[in-house]
Amino acid sequence: MNLKITGLVKEYEIQRALDDFHLKIENISSLVIVGPSGGGKSTLLRLLAGLEVATSGDIHINDNHIINDEKWLKEYRKNVGVVFQAYNLFPHWTAMENITMPLIKVHGYSKEEASEKCLTLLRKFDLLEHVDKIPAKLSGGQQQRIAIARALAINSELLMFDEPTSALDPQLTSGVLDMILELKKEGTDILMVTHEMAFAKKAADHIVFIDEGKALENASADQFFNHPKNERIIEFLSHSNC
Amino acid sequence: MKNLLVIKDDKKKLTKLSSFTNVILVGLFILCIIIYTVIKLDYSFDFSVIAKYKVKFINGYIMTLEICIISLFISLVIGLINALALKGKIIFFRFLARLYVEILRGTPFLVQVLFFYFIIGEAFGLQNKFVVGFLILSFFSGAYVTEIIRGGIESIPQSQLVTANSLGFTKAQTYRYIIFPQVFRRILPSLAGQLSSLIKDSSLLSVISISEFTMKALEANAITYQSYEIFSFLALGYLVITIPVSLLSKWLERKYFYES
Numbered sequence: 001m002n003l004k005i006t007g008l009v010k011e012y013e014i015q016r017a018l019d020d021f022h023l024k025i026e027n028i029s030s031l032v033i034v035g036p037s038g039g040g041k042s043t044l045l046r047l048l049a050g051l052e053v054a055t056s057g058d059i060h061i062n063d064n065h066i067i068n069d070e071k072w073l074k075e076y077r078k079n080v081g082v083v084f085q086a087y088n089l090f091p092h093w094t095a096m097e098n099i100t101m102p103l104i105k106v107h108g109y110s111k112e113e114a115s116e117k118c119l120t121l122l123r124k125f126d127l128l129e130h131v132d133k134i135p136a137k138l139s140g141g142q143q144q145r146i147a148i149a150r151a152l153a154i155n156s157e158l159l160m161f162d163e164p165t166s167a168l169d170p171q172l173t174s175g176v177l178d179m180i181l182e183l184k185k186e187g188t189d190i191l192m193v194t195h196e197m198a199f200a201k202k203a204a205d206h207i208v209f210i211d212e213g214k215a216l217e218n219a220s221a222d223q224f225f226n227h228p229k230n231e232r233i234i235e236f237l238s239h240s241n242c
Numbered sequence: 243m244k245n246l247l248v249i250k251d252d253k254k255k256l257t258k259l260s261s262f263t264n265v266i267l268v269g270l271f272i273l274c275i276i277i278y279t280v281i282k283l284d285y286s287f288d289f290s291v292i293a294k295y296k297v298k299f300i301n302g303y304i305m306t307l308e309i310c311i312i313s314l315f316i317s318l319v320i321g322l323i324n325a326l327a328l329k330g331k332i333i334f335f336r337f338l339a340r341l342y343v344e345i346l347r348g349t350p351f352l353v354q355v356l357f358f359y360f361i362i363g364e365a366f367g368l369q370n371k372f373v374v375g376f377l378i379l380s381f382f383s384g385a386y387v388t389e390i391i392r393g394g395i396e397s398i399p400q401s402q403l404v405t406a407n408s409l410g411f412t413k414a415q416t417y418r419y420i421i422f423p424q425v426f427r428r429i430l431p432s433l434a435g436q437l438s439s440l441i442k443d444s445s446l447l448s449v450i451s452i453s454e455f456t457m458k459a460l461e462a463n464a465i466t467y468q469s470y471e472i473f474s475f476l477a478l479g480y481l482v483i484t485i486p487v488s489l490l491s492k493w494l495e496r497k498y499f500y501e502s
């Protein structure tokens with residue numbers, strides 16, 4: 001994935017969540033975004049996913065220049081898979097419907113094509129037994145893995161995650177992280193916000209550290225963890241579990 | 243003895259004997275009131291009036307049912323359109339819908355009936371009382387249905403809308419496939435309750451002489467003065483529908499509660 005962000009600003013009524021944010025990264029397959037709470041990580045992810053528009057600045061992601069045009073954004077969003085912290089699945093649909101409905105209604109699949117695709121994915125990730133369950137009957141970890149399968153189903157070349165495990169018990173976390181790791185190994189590009197430093201160490205090609213709306217650090221995983229330069233980062237790492 | 247009459251622990255179920263005793267007691271209490279009124283009024287019962295005017299009653303009952311069923315459907319449509327107007331982007335429609343809801347919920351139904359009949363009905367040349375009847379009732383009920391639907395839409399968490407958006411669903415698709423199916427399930431108990439209100443409120447249409455159930459009872463009463471039988475029968479006629487509807491509503495509520 002290639003990413004070029006210049007002079008990005010995102011203002012909310014009372015706050016600048018991103019403040020003259022710059023970032024340039026080329027040819028990596030997994031990017032992990034870390035940083036203290038309220039630093040602007042989720043905001044950046046929402047802008048990258050085309051869910052909100054920037055106050056000013058430019059984002060180039062792969063071959064896309066994200067522009068403030070609802071029609072264009074609509075098309076763009078279709079091809080980006082996003083998984084949030086929790087409540088990704090629609091509660092009135094079974095696991096199957098959660099995966100097939102976007103394929104049918106948004107991507108124009110036939111019912112048969114969609115269910116075939118869904119079953120293949122669920123089989124692959126060992127989720128087949130849950131195919132007809134509604135989310136209320138699934139554990140948080142199973143829900144997240146089905147949400148990831150849904151994001152995969154649309155053949156997005158890039159998957160984005162915003163703290164996909166932070167609402168889960170530790171036992172359930174590993175199942176979800178293993179699935180993400182597997183995707184990375186298969187060549188899916190991944191962009192992820194997380195507080196799981198051990199996972200970041202293992203899975204990230206590249207780490208961006210965001211604090212107060214700016215990218216304080218932008219380095220390879222090795223450099224970030226083993227040779228941190230910035231004092232804020234040294235302090236941040238000393239508080240995290242790795 | 244005391245255990246029979248007083249609940250000690252709210253979590254424990256009542257014993258059969260205790261339930262039975264208290265049902266009898268309540269029955270006796272009601273019976274006392276009936277006996278008192280009968281003695282006081284020096285009343286002699288003659289239930290044959292019900293049979294005698296049965297065609298009247300049946301016609302009135304059918305009219306009540308027809309008005310209520312039609313009104314329920316129209317008020318659902320009104321409620322849906324209004325709720326969308328309240329949530330929509332066009333300010334004029336938002337204000338209009340809000341004003342409508344506030345006025346219809348803030349004034350007595352009887353006043354609305356009179357206003358509609360003598361002013362709007364006259365002005366628009368509405369001659370047919372049946373039409374006038376279900377229109378008033380629809381507008382009245384529509385205001386409540388609007389609030390029920392609005393509440394239902396607002397009970398869908400924001401996170402689902404963000405997810406729908408991120409998956410590429412259009413706004414119309416989001417409403418159709420994601421919001422409405424859930425809203426509908428959630429509001430079914432309230433809608434059943436609304437149907438029950440509708441049926442009861444329809445009796446007020448008798449003030450403008452619409453030949454529904456209450457009107458027919460009033461007519462029968464004016465001829466025979468057998469008020470006790472007639473009005474008891476009238477009340478029973480409403481209860482026959484409202485009790486099952488209320489049970490249905492409770493059942494739906496529990497069903498929804500366990501499903502989510």
Ligand SMILES: Nc1ncnc2c1ncn2[C@@H]1O[C@H](COP(=O)(O)OP(=O)(O)OP(=O)(O)O)[C@@H](O)[C@H]1O
Pocket residue numbers: 012013015016017035036037038039040041042043044
């Ligand atoms: N929709 C919004 N409206 C107003 N302010 C917002 C909104 N979203 C984020 N903010 C503000 O912008 C800042 C950055 O928030 P953001 O959610 O991006 O942080 P974060 O790095 O993801 O934090 P966390 O680790 O707690 O998730 C915060 O101060 C937050 O209060």
Ligand SMILES: [Mg+2]
Pocket residue numbers: 041042043162
């Ligand atoms: Mg966040």
